[in-house]
Amino acid sequence: MELYYQPDIERMSRTQMRDLQSKRLVSQVNHVYTNVPYYKKLMDDKGVKPSDIASIDDLHKLPFLTKEDLRQAYPYGLLAKPLDDCVRIQSTSGTTGTRVVAFYTQNDIELWEESCARALTAAGGTKSDVVQVAYGYGLFTGGPGLNGGSHKIGSLTLPMSSGNTERQIQFMCDLGTTIICCTPSYAEYLAETIEEMGMRDKIQLKAGIFGAEAWSQEMRLRLEANLGIKAFDIYGLTEISGPGVSFECSEQTGMHINEDHFIPELIDPETGEVLPMGEKGELVFTCVSKEAFPLLRYRTRDICILNQDECSCGRTLTKMSKILGRSDDMLIIKGVNVFPSQIETVLIGYGLSANYQLIVDRVNHSDTLEIKVELTPEMFSDTVRGIEGKEREIHNKIANILGITSKVTLVAPKSITRSEGKAVRVIDNRKI
């Protein structure tokens, strides 16, 4: 069986990796300074010259890039190659009104697909697998990224895109899909529907590659049990290339970062100060191999922890924890910082489904939080315990953990609108 992986890169010593990163960084800074007037100005304003960057120890001297820079430079202002050399764009719709448009040369596509191929390989993927890609295709990076990765390892690729759930399941059974790639919320929906269609015995899945939105360890265990798979997290963002910036291996204790291409740093989101390994902070990436859209020190707003502990899979690539929240969408309710994932953990702890919505409002100058969560079908038919008692219990638990009161509403299965892509977890009416 042929495995697609590069042990020389994924398993090189820390010293070798630092040397490789330093070499690529120096050349990338020169490329960007020479070809991107927008970034040259940022560096000039900060008084940094390309010659000041001799190794990754100098990375901290470079200015940060933010979504605001992307907005200002839209659409071509951060392009580092002539448009003639670009072969693709991908984009996000941008829920906050900031659209990201990323450009790719053919080499950039290769590099991105290779990152996804490494992710599939780490999840056990080989040329003998049938990979069903149920992420959206089109401008969203999920479908094209995993599709390309799957081709690279030589798997039979089903470019299903998202939606049309019954057809997904039919194909899954007929063609013997072994690896499913989709958002974790869509995976839950697939699992529910497989159960309803009585197809559980007919599926041959062994692994799921789930990302593009935050999901908890509790959700992992449930997906693994319901689909009979091992569930792997995958992370990425359009600005940096798409899925495959980092990926989980069999150890499932964090996602290995493809740091030969994307150098990670962790910073204090308030001060911008670089934090040591093991601390919790905002993830920042510097793209050292990309040609067309190579962002340097890009602030992702994603909060996580980095570590370089030895991994049983043998990879030496730095690992990032699951995303613990975002430095910009963290909810502040009645002055308390709330990450939706904290609430999700409580809900799943009560055996509830992961289909929930947090509705935040302001009534008489005071914040309110309503937590709408779906009962599982078993709970819905169990009238013995009483819904009100359960709602009170969850309310008390959340009050205990977060220190805020909320209105908990348990609703019937399937009454919260399903998304075929990323679930809409938070509705903040205070901003409207």
Ligand code: DLL
């Ligand atoms: O979501 C790329 C992707 C596609 C990743 C498929 C994984 C699988 P964007 O639409 O640009 O790109 O959104 C990027 O989504 O900054 C995170 O906040 C969030 N995100 C992505 N992966 C994860 C994950 C794609 N595994 C934004 N866990 C990022 C938590 C994630 N959040």
